[in-house]
Amino acid sequence: MKIAGLKSVENAHDESVWAAAWVPATESRPALLLTGSLDETVKLWRPDELALERTNAGHFLGVVSVAAHPSGVIAASASIDSFVRVFDVDTNATIATLEAPPSEVWQMQFDPKGTTLAVAGGGSASIKLWDTATWELIATLSIPRPEQPKPSEKGNKKFVLSVAWSPDGRRLACGSMDGTISIFDVARAKFLHHLEGHFMPVRSLVFSPVEPRLLFSASDDAHVHMYDSEGKSLVGSMSGHASWVLSVDVSPDGAALATGSSDRTVRLWDLSMRAAVQTMSNHSDQVWGVAFRPMAGAGVRAGGRLASVSDDKSISLYDYS
Amino acid sequence: MASVYIPVQNSEEEVRVALDQLPRDASDILDILKAEQAPLDLWLIIAREYFKQGKIDQFRQILEEGSSPEIDEYYADVRYERIAILNALGAYYSYLGKIETKQREKEEHFILATQYYNKASRIDMHEPSTWVGKGQLLLGKGEIEQAFAAFKIVLDGDRDNVPALLGQACVEFNRGRYSDSLELYKRALIVHPDCPGAVRLGIGLCRYKLGQFEKARQAFLRVLQLDPENVEALVALAIMDMRTNKVGGIRRGVEKMHKAFEIYPYCAMALNYLANHFFFTGQHFLVEQLTETALAVTTHGPTKSHSYYNLARSYHSKGDYEKAGLYYMASVKEINKPHAFIFPYYGLGQVQLKLGDFRSSLSNFEKVLEVYPDNCETLRVLGHIYVQLGQVEKGQEFMRKATKVDPRDAQAFLDLGELLISSDTGAALDAFKTARSLLKKGGQEVPVELLNNIGVIHFERGELELAEQSLKEAVGDGVWRSFIEGKVNVSTADATACTRLYKDMQIFTQLEADNVNLELPWNKVTALFNLARLLEQLHRMEIASILYRLIIYKYPDYIDAYLRLAAISKAQNNIQLSIELVNDALKVNEKCPNALSMLGELELKNDDWVKAKETFRAASEAADGKDSYSTLSLGNWNYFAAMRNEKRAPKLEATHLEKAKELYTKVLVQHNSNLYAANGAGVVLAEKGQFDVSKDIFTQVQEAASGSIFIQLPDVWVNIAHVYFAQGNFALAVKMYQNCLRKFYHNTDSHILLYMARTHYEAEQWQDCKKTLLRAIHLSPANYVLRFDAGVAMQKFSASTLQKQKRTADEVRSAVAELQNAVRVFSQMAAGANLHYHGFDEKKIDTHVGYCKHLLEAAKVHCEVAQREEEQARQRLELARQLALAEEARRKAEEQRKKQLEKRKLEDEQKRVQQQEEHFRRVKEQWKSSMPASKRRERSDADDEEGGHSEKRRRKGGKRRKKERSSKSQYETEEAEAEIDDQEDEDAHLNYGEPADQMHDQDDEAEENAQGVLAAAGLEDSDAEVEAVPPVNASRRRKAWSESDEEEEQRPESSPVRENSAELQESDGEFMADKEKPNRDEAVDDED
Incomplete structure (x- = not known):
C-alpha cells in the first residue's frame, strides 16, 4: 500500500484551492478532477497529465465545495455567498442555481444513486436535500437543539460543516463546529443519534465503501476517528497530524484512508494497522482536499488515483497502489 | 602446687603457705609475715600471687603494708626488696592510670605511681627496675621524650635490660621510628628468647607499620601460639584479614575480632573494627553499642576519632544528619592533622552539604582534596558545591578536572553532564554520551x-x-x-x-x-x-x-x-x-500550583472569570507567590479584565491595567528572563501608547524565544505586528502577521487573519482585505463577524471605487458586483439575525443593506457614466480608426485605381470601395445600437452629484481620519480615549439614525438627498469601522485569552521540563547517594 506522486500543477488556480472531487467517467471521456478555489473559479482537469479541461466562472466569493453526480454528467459547486451552482460537466451549461436562505452552504454530496444532493447548511444547523430531477428542496434535516441552550452562549454550536452519505444511501452523517456528528435516517427524514468524541470542528466525513456502518471523521483536533455509525461507538482514533485534519477520503477498496491537513501533509493510513504508512510533504500550505478516484472496475487496486489540493494554489495527483 | 615457706622466727621451722590456698583475708598472712618477720621477698611473692589470682585488694593490702614506714624502719637495710615492692605498686598504679578513662582518676593514679617510684628512687637512685617503671609510667602519660630518657638511663647501664629495651622500643614506635623500634624488640628477643608473646606483638606491629605484612602476620601468629588469648594480636591479625577485602578474609577477620571481643570486651580497636563491620552489614544498633563502649574505654585520640566516625557514619546512613554531623565534628576534633585520618572530614562535608551548609562543607572537602588531590569523588563533590554556591564556572572546572583525572570514570562524566545541563546542553549531552559509552564498554548497565537525560536533551x-x-x-x-x-x-x-x-x-x-x-x-x-x-x-x-x-x-x-x-x-x-x-x-x-493554574485556565475557557481568578490566587498562594506562572496568569487576568469592553469602567480598567503591570513586574523581578512576563509588560506599555519601548521589548522576547522547541510564543509576533499596525507601518504588520500565522498556527488562526484584514483595511487594500476575510471565513465558518466585516470591506471597496475621479467601466462593474455581494452578505445576515446566530443588531444590518442598495443605485449611474465615457472614447477611437482605415483604403484604392487605370478596370474597384464603406457603416451602427441610449441630462446630474460628493467627502474624509485614529487608539485601548471613542461611537449611532431617516424622507430632493445619504455614508463608514472594531477588539480580547491559552499550552509543555528538572534533582539525589557509597568503601581502608 503506497502512493506515489504522478503530477503536480503549480498555480493551478490564482488563489487557494479549497475543494476537489472526481467526476466519474462517462462513455465519452475518462474521469475528471473537479477543483474549486478562492479565485471564484471551478476547474476541470484531465488525468494523468492534469491538463486543464475547462475553467468555470459564475461564483462570487470563494468556492468552498464541489460535488459530482455519480453519473458523471452533472456536478455542483458552492461558494461562500451561499449559492450552489449545478452545471453540465461537459458543456458548463448551468442547470440550476440553488439557495435556501438564510442557510449557508458548506460541504455537499450526491447520494450514491444520484437522486438527491445533500448540502451542509452551516448556521441553520441542518442538511438541505435537493431533488436532482426537479431541483426542488425536498427536505431539511435539522439537528435537534440542546434542551436548554445557555443564553450566554453566542453563536451556534451545531453549525454544520460536513456531510456524508452511507454507501447504501439510507443514512446521512453530518459534522458540526462543536465536533459532534449527527446521523440521520434519510427515508424517514429523522435524526437518529449523535456520535461524540470530537470537540472541535469536523470538516470532513466519509463512509467506508466496504463496511457500510463504518464512518471516518476528520477534525480540527488533529485526529481521525473511526465510528460504528449505527452502534454509536468509537472504533478507533488515529493521531499523527500536527494540526487540523481538513479532509478525509477512503480508497475505493476500503483498505486505505487519505487525509489532508493544515500541517501541509497528505497522509496515507493503513486501516488494518490503524497507522499512518506514508506522509507526503509536497504541498507548501494547508491541504484542503483529498479525493480518491472512484474505481472503474471493482476489486482492482492498480491504477488508483488520489488527488490533493492546497492553499498553495497547486493540485497534485498520486498513483495509489 | 607451689608453696612458700615462711621461716618461723628463732627456730628452724617454717610455715608452709600453699600459694593456691592463700587465705581470703590477707590480714592472716600479713599477721604471720609480720609476726615471723619474714623476708620482704616473701611479701612480694605472696602479693604477686594474690595479683595473679585477681585478688587485687589483697595484693594492694600486702604491698601497702610492705611499704609502710614501720617496715622501712624494720627492714632498713633490705633495699632491693623494698624497691621491688614500691616498684610493684608504682607499676600497678601506672597500669590503673593507663586503663582509667576518667581524667581525674587517671591523674590520681599516675600521681600515686609517681610517688611510689620516687620513693623507690630515694632508696636507690640507680635501680634500673625503678627507671624502667618510671619509663613505663611516662609512656602511659604520653610523655614520650621523658620516657625515652628514663629507658636510656637503664640501657646505658645495661644494654640488655629487657624491660628497658621493650620500653624503648615502645617509645620509638610511638615516635614513628618503626625500624629502630623493630631493632630494639629484636634485641630484647635475643637477650631473652623466652619472653612473653607481647614482645613479638611489638615486632609484628613494627613490621606492619613498615609494610612487611607477611612478616607481621608471622609475628602475630607466633604471639598467638605463645598466648592464644592475646587480644592485640588477634585484633591485628583480624585487621590484616579484613584488609584483604576478600569475602573469606573478611569473615576470618570478623571471627578473630569476635574472639578478641570475647576475651577482652574493652579493646577499643576491636570494638571499632567490629562496629565498622556491622556498619556494612547494616546492624546499626550494634554499631552504636560497640562504638559507645569503645569511646568509653579509650582516651586514645585517633581511636576515639575512629569511634566517633563510626557512630557518625551510622547516623549518616540512617539519615540522622544532625547527629551524624555532631559525631563527625567530634571525630574531626580528635584529629590533629587531617592527613592522619581524613574520612571524618569527608563525612562531615557530606552531612553539611546535605544540611545546606555549603561553605563549611566546601572547606572540609577542600581538606580532603589537599590530602588526595586527585580524588575524583572529592573533585566532583566540590564541583557540585561550587555550583550550589552559584560559582558555576568553578564547579564545571572541578568536574572537568575529575573527568580528566579519570577519563574512564563514567560517574564523573555523568556529574559533569548534570552540571552542564542548565548552561550548555550540547556539552552536557556529550558528557552524558561519554558516560553512557563508558558504562557500556565496562559492561555495566546504563x-x-x-x-532519560540523554533523551530529554535530544x-x-x-x-x-x-x-x-x-x-x-x-x-x-x-x-x-x-x-x-x-x-x-x-x-x-x-x-x-x-x-x-x-x-x-x-x-x-x-x-x-x-x-x-x-x-x-x-x-x-x-x-x-x-x-x-x-x-x-x-x-x-x-x-x-x-x-x-x-x-x-x-x-x-x-x-x-x-x-x-x-x-x-x-x-x-x-x-x-x-x-x-x-x-x-x-x-x-490540592495545593499543586500547576494543577491549580491549569484549572484556572480551564475556568477561563469556560468564561468563569471569578472562579478563575480565585483559582489563580490559590495557585499563587500554594507556591508562596514564587510560582511565576500563577502570578503571570493573574497578571493576564487583570489585563483581560482591563480590556473587557462590555462593561466600560475607566477607573476599573486603569486599576486592572496597573495591577497587571505590577504582577508582570513582580515576575520579572523574580525571574528576569521570563519571556511571558516581559511580553505582558510590553503589552501593558503598548496599551499606554509607548510603542517604541514595547516594540523593543517584544523584539527581544521574540529573539529569545526562538531557541527552544518548548517555547512557542506566537503572541509576541502578534504583538510586534500590532505595534507596527498602531504606528501605521501596515506592510510590516501584515508581514509579521503572516509569518506568525505560518510559523505557529499552520495558517489556521482566523483571528490573526482578522488582524491582517484590518491592517489591509486601514491600508485601503480592499481586495486583500476581502480575500483575507474570506480565508478567515473558510477557516472559521461560524464566525459571522467575519462575514459582516467582509461585507463592510466590499462596501468600502465599491464606495471608494465609485468615488474615484477616474475609473474604467470595468472597475465600476466590479464595484457593482462587489456591492451586490455585499448586499447579499448583509441581507443573508439580516435573514439569519432572527435565528440569533450572532449578536448583530438587525437594524444595523438593514441599514448596511439599505446603504449598499443605495450605492448600487448610484452605481448604476456611475456605471452608465463610465460606460458612456468609455463608449465615447471608444467611438473616438473607432472614428479615428475608421478614418485611418478609410484613408488606407483610399490610398489603396488610389493605388489600385492607378493600376486599374492602367488596366482599365477602374469601375469595378470603385464599387468595391463603396461596398467596403458600407460595411464600415454597418459595423458602426452595430456598435451604436449595442450601447444603451445615453441622456445628457442625467449625466450632468451625476456630475453635479459627484461634485457634491467629493466636496462633502473631503470634509468627511478628514473627520473619518480622526475617527480612524480614535478607533485605532481604541484598539490599543487607552482607557481615556476609549471613553471618548465610546461617546463618538454613540454619536455616530445617533447621527447615523437621522440621515438614514432622511434618506427615506427626502427622497425627492435629489441633491439634498445625495448629500444626506453621503453624510450617512460617511457616518456609515465610520460606523462600519467602529462596527468592525469591536469584533477586532473582541477578538483581540480573545486573542489575549489565547495568549494565556498559549501560555497554558506552554505550561504543560514546560511541564516535562519541570519534570525534567525534578528528574535532575532526583538523579542529583542519587548522585549524592552514589557518592556516599564509594566513600564508604574507602572508609574500609581506614586504620589508625
Whole structure:
C-alpha cells in the first residue's frame, strides 16, 4: 500500500484551492478532477497529465465545495455567498442555481444513486436535500437543539460543516463546529443519534465503501476517528497530524484512508494497522482536499488515483497502489 | 602446687603457705609475715600471687603494708626488696592510670605511681627496675621524650635490660621510628628468647607499620601460639584479614575480632573494627553499642576519632544528619592533622552539604582534596558545591578536572553532564554520551536516569528521533512496548465512553485479567513519562495517553500524568474531561500550583472569570507567590479584565491595567528572563501608547524565544505586528502577521487573519482585505463577524471605487458586483439575525443593506457614466480608426485605381470601395445600437452629484481620519480615549439614525438627498469601522485569552521540563547517594 506522486500543477488556480472531487467517467471521456478555489473559479482537469479541461466562472466569493453526480454528467459547486451552482460537466451549461436562505452552504454530496444532493447548511444547523430531477428542496434535516441552550452562549454550536452519505444511501452523517456528528435516517427524514468524541470542528466525513456502518471523521483536533455509525461507538482514533485534519477520503477498496491537513501533509493510513504508512510533504500550505478516484472496475487496486489540493494554489495527483 | 615457706622466727621451722590456698583475708598472712618477720621477698611473692589470682585488694593490702614506714624502719637495710615492692605498686598504679578513662582518676593514679617510684628512687637512685617503671609510667602519660630518657638511663647501664629495651622500643614506635623500634624488640628477643608473646606483638606491629605484612602476620601468629588469648594480636591479625577485602578474609577477620571481643570486651580497636563491620552489614544498633563502649574505654585520640566516625557514619546512613554531623565534628576534633585520618572530614562535608551548609562543607572537602588531590569523588563533590554556591564556572572546572583525572570514570562524566545541563546542553549531552559509552564498554548497565537525560536533551534540542531511541532504551522492555508498537489493541469504547477516553482505565484491568504483566518499576516512571511526552510531540496522542494512563494506573499520585492528559483533552477542546482530570490531580495534592493554574485556565475557557481568578490566587498562594506562572496568569487576568469592553469602567480598567503591570513586574523581578512576563509588560506599555519601548521589548522576547522547541510564543509576533499596525507601518504588520500565522498556527488562526484584514483595511487594500476575510471565513465558518466585516470591506471597496475621479467601466462593474455581494452578505445576515446566530443588531444590518442598495443605485449611474465615457472614447477611437482605415483604403484604392487605370478596370474597384464603406457603416451602427441610449441630462446630474460628493467627502474624509485614529487608539485601548471613542461611537449611532431617516424622507430632493445619504455614508463608514472594531477588539480580547491559552499550552509543555528538572534533582539525589557509597568503601581502608 503506497502512493506515489504522478503530477503536480503549480498555480493551478490564482488563489487557494479549497475543494476537489472526481467526476466519474462517462462513455465519452475518462474521469475528471473537479477543483474549486478562492479565485471564484471551478476547474476541470484531465488525468494523468492534469491538463486543464475547462475553467468555470459564475461564483462570487470563494468556492468552498464541489460535488459530482455519480453519473458523471452533472456536478455542483458552492461558494461562500451561499449559492450552489449545478452545471453540465461537459458543456458548463448551468442547470440550476440553488439557495435556501438564510442557510449557508458548506460541504455537499450526491447520494450514491444520484437522486438527491445533500448540502451542509452551516448556521441553520441542518442538511438541505435537493431533488436532482426537479431541483426542488425536498427536505431539511435539522439537528435537534440542546434542551436548554445557555443564553450566554453566542453563536451556534451545531453549525454544520460536513456531510456524508452511507454507501447504501439510507443514512446521512453530518459534522458540526462543536465536533459532534449527527446521523440521520434519510427515508424517514429523522435524526437518529449523535456520535461524540470530537470537540472541535469536523470538516470532513466519509463512509467506508466496504463496511457500510463504518464512518471516518476528520477534525480540527488533529485526529481521525473511526465510528460504528449505527452502534454509536468509537472504533478507533488515529493521531499523527500536527494540526487540523481538513479532509478525509477512503480508497475505493476500503483498505486505505487519505487525509489532508493544515500541517501541509497528505497522509496515507493503513486501516488494518490503524497507522499512518506514508506522509507526503509536497504541498507548501494547508491541504484542503483529498479525493480518491472512484474505481472503474471493482476489486482492482492498480491504477488508483488520489488527488490533493492546497492553499498553495497547486493540485497534485498520486498513483495509489 | 607451689608453696612458700615462711621461716618461723628463732627456730628452724617454717610455715608452709600453699600459694593456691592463700587465705581470703590477707590480714592472716600479713599477721604471720609480720609476726615471723619474714623476708620482704616473701611479701612480694605472696602479693604477686594474690595479683595473679585477681585478688587485687589483697595484693594492694600486702604491698601497702610492705611499704609502710614501720617496715622501712624494720627492714632498713633490705633495699632491693623494698624497691621491688614500691616498684610493684608504682607499676600497678601506672597500669590503673593507663586503663582509667576518667581524667581525674587517671591523674590520681599516675600521681600515686609517681610517688611510689620516687620513693623507690630515694632508696636507690640507680635501680634500673625503678627507671624502667618510671619509663613505663611516662609512656602511659604520653610523655614520650621523658620516657625515652628514663629507658636510656637503664640501657646505658645495661644494654640488655629487657624491660628497658621493650620500653624503648615502645617509645620509638610511638615516635614513628618503626625500624629502630623493630631493632630494639629484636634485641630484647635475643637477650631473652623466652619472653612473653607481647614482645613479638611489638615486632609484628613494627613490621606492619613498615609494610612487611607477611612478616607481621608471622609475628602475630607466633604471639598467638605463645598466648592464644592475646587480644592485640588477634585484633591485628583480624585487621590484616579484613584488609584483604576478600569475602573469606573478611569473615576470618570478623571471627578473630569476635574472639578478641570475647576475651577482652574493652579493646577499643576491636570494638571499632567490629562496629565498622556491622556498619556494612547494616546492624546499626550494634554499631552504636560497640562504638559507645569503645569511646568509653579509650582516651586514645585517633581511636576515639575512629569511634566517633563510626557512630557518625551510622547516623549518616540512617539519615540522622544532625547527629551524624555532631559525631563527625567530634571525630574531626580528635584529629590533629587531617592527613592522619581524613574520612571524618569527608563525612562531615557530606552531612553539611546535605544540611545546606555549603561553605563549611566546601572547606572540609577542600581538606580532603589537599590530602588526595586527585580524588575524583572529592573533585566532583566540590564541583557540585561550587555550583550550589552559584560559582558555576568553578564547579564545571572541578568536574572537568575529575573527568580528566579519570577519563574512564563514567560517574564523573555523568556529574559533569548534570552540571552542564542548565548552561550548555550540547556539552552536557556529550558528557552524558561519554558516560553512557563508558558504562557500556565496562559492561555495566546504563542507568535509566542517564538514558532519560540523554533523551530529554535530544528532545529539547528538537532531535526527536534520537530522543525517542534513548528514551525507549531507558524504559526498556515492558507492557508499554506493546502499546507503542501497536500490538495491543487499545481503542474500543462505546459512545458514552468516547468522550471520557482519557480517564478510561478499563484496558489495564482487562489486560491484567488477561495475565499481561503491567509491572512498571518506579525508576522507569520518569523516563516513561518523558517518552509519552515525546510521543505527544510527535502527535501520537493515543499511545501517549495510554502511557500516561498506565503511569496513573500504577502510580495514582503522579500528578504530571494527570495534567498531561488534561492538556491533551484541552487541546482537543474537551474542556469537561480536562477539568475532571485536573481535579483528579488536585485530589492527589490540592495545593499543586500547576494543577491549580491549569484549572484556572480551564475556568477561563469556560468564561468563569471569578472562579478563575480565585483559582489563580490559590495557585499563587500554594507556591508562596514564587510560582511565576500563577502570578503571570493573574497578571493576564487583570489585563483581560482591563480590556473587557462590555462593561466600560475607566477607573476599573486603569486599576486592572496597573495591577497587571505590577504582577508582570513582580515576575520579572523574580525571574528576569521570563519571556511571558516581559511580553505582558510590553503589552501593558503598548496599551499606554509607548510603542517604541514595547516594540523593543517584544523584539527581544521574540529573539529569545526562538531557541527552544518548548517555547512557542506566537503572541509576541502578534504583538510586534500590532505595534507596527498602531504606528501605521501596515506592510510590516501584515508581514509579521503572516509569518506568525505560518510559523505557529499552520495558517489556521482566523483571528490573526482578522488582524491582517484590518491592517489591509486601514491600508485601503480592499481586495486583500476581502480575500483575507474570506480565508478567515473558510477557516472559521461560524464566525459571522467575519462575514459582516467582509461585507463592510466590499462596501468600502465599491464606495471608494465609485468615488474615484477616474475609473474604467470595468472597475465600476466590479464595484457593482462587489456591492451586490455585499448586499447579499448583509441581507443573508439580516435573514439569519432572527435565528440569533450572532449578536448583530438587525437594524444595523438593514441599514448596511439599505446603504449598499443605495450605492448600487448610484452605481448604476456611475456605471452608465463610465460606460458612456468609455463608449465615447471608444467611438473616438473607432472614428479615428475608421478614418485611418478609410484613408488606407483610399490610398489603396488610389493605388489600385492607378493600376486599374492602367488596366482599365477602374469601375469595378470603385464599387468595391463603396461596398467596403458600407460595411464600415454597418459595423458602426452595430456598435451604436449595442450601447444603451445615453441622456445628457442625467449625466450632468451625476456630475453635479459627484461634485457634491467629493466636496462633502473631503470634509468627511478628514473627520473619518480622526475617527480612524480614535478607533485605532481604541484598539490599543487607552482607557481615556476609549471613553471618548465610546461617546463618538454613540454619536455616530445617533447621527447615523437621522440621515438614514432622511434618506427615506427626502427622497425627492435629489441633491439634498445625495448629500444626506453621503453624510450617512460617511457616518456609515465610520460606523462600519467602529462596527468592525469591536469584533477586532473582541477578538483581540480573545486573542489575549489565547495568549494565556498559549501560555497554558506552554505550561504543560514546560511541564516535562519541570519534570525534567525534578528528574535532575532526583538523579542529583542519587548522585549524592552514589557518592556516599564509594566513600564508604574507602572508609574500609581506614586504620589508625
